[in-house]
Every structure is written in C-alpha cells, then in structure tokens.
Amino acid sequence: MQPAMSRKETITAIVLLTILGTSMHFVHHVPFFNRFLGYIFPVKESVMAHMKMVFYPMLLLSLYLVVTRRDIREFGAPILGGLAVMPLIVAAFFAYWVFVRHELMLLDIVIYIAAMVGAVHLAGRFRQSRFIRDRWPLWLILAVAISILTGYLTFHGPDWIIFANLG
Numbered sequence: 224m225q226p227a228m229s230r231k232e233t234i235t236a237i238v239l240l241t242i243l244g245t246s247m248h249f250v251h252h253v254p255f256f257n258r259f260l261g262y263i264f265p266v267k268e269s270v271m272a273h274m275k276m277v278f279y280p281m282l283l284l285s286l287y288l289v290v291t292r293r294d295i296r297e298f299g300a301p302i303l304g305g306l307a308v309m310p311l312i313v314a315a316f317f318a319y320w321v322f323v324r325h326e327l328m329l330l331d332i333v334i335y336i337a338a339m340v341g342a343v344h345l346a347g348r349f350r351q352s353r354f355i356r357d358r359w360p361l362w363l364i365l366a367v368a369i370s371i372l373t374g375y376l377t378f379h380g381p382d383w384i385i386f387a388n389l390g
Contacts, residue, residue: 228347240280241339247276262374268326270316270385274309275373277338281305282366299355299362304346308338313385326389
C-alpha cells in the first residue's frame, strides 16, 4: 500500500495547482501567445477552459508524484482525480446557467477551487488503489489522448455551449 500524501503536501498541492490553473486562464492575454500555446492553455472564457485548467495541473501533479516517489505507478491517480471532477464543473455551470443565463465570475472561481480541492483529494484516495496503480500504462495513454482531444477541441470544437465563449 502506497503511503498517503501528507496533510502539508496535500494542502501545498491544492494551493499551488489552483494558482497554476488560475494563471493558465490569463496566458492568452500575453503578447507572445500563439496557436501552439492554445492547445494547452485556455483561449477564451468557456466551460472547456475550466476543464483544461483542472486537467493540466493534475497532469503536473502526476509527473511530480512519479518523480518524487520514483514510481511510474503514481501516474494514474491524479489524472483520474481530475477527470472525476470535470463532469462536476459542467454540471455546476449548467446548474447556475439555467437561472442567470450568463457567467458569474465569482461563482466560476468557487466552482474551480472546489474542483481542484476535490481532484487532489480524489487523487490521494485513488493512489491507494492497486487497480489504478497497476494500470499506469492505460492512464498514460488516456492522458495523451485527452491532451490531444482538448487541444483539438480548443480550435475545432462543435457548436456546443461548453465550447462557447462566455466572457
């Protein structure tokens, strides 16, 4: 059984990943922003942008755990933690969109922070699963596929509300 992340490590991860994800949201305003960066960073205010702001920091947490624990089997738990909260981001957005029909920045921030807290905590729980740890190649393939898919959908997404510019 893999030892859990310490409380300090968990809190540090939540704070740093939330700051990183939030800063990702503003990269498209820098003068050197280009199409390549748009495959990773959000390019507009959309639900999809918030999903990318969860996925890529959790991918970095995966890499951090692999390097610091010197164990490739650490890779999957943060990826799955991030994926588990993404539908909640969409659900929360639609729950308030039904009533107000526009973006509420403060509520978006609260939803994002809650998603990051949930994703890191789920990753901690998933790290204990032998099923998840032993299938690290599957999660690696899934992470690559999601990276490609989110990059593609950033510029070629269907005409759905989760890809629409809401800002």
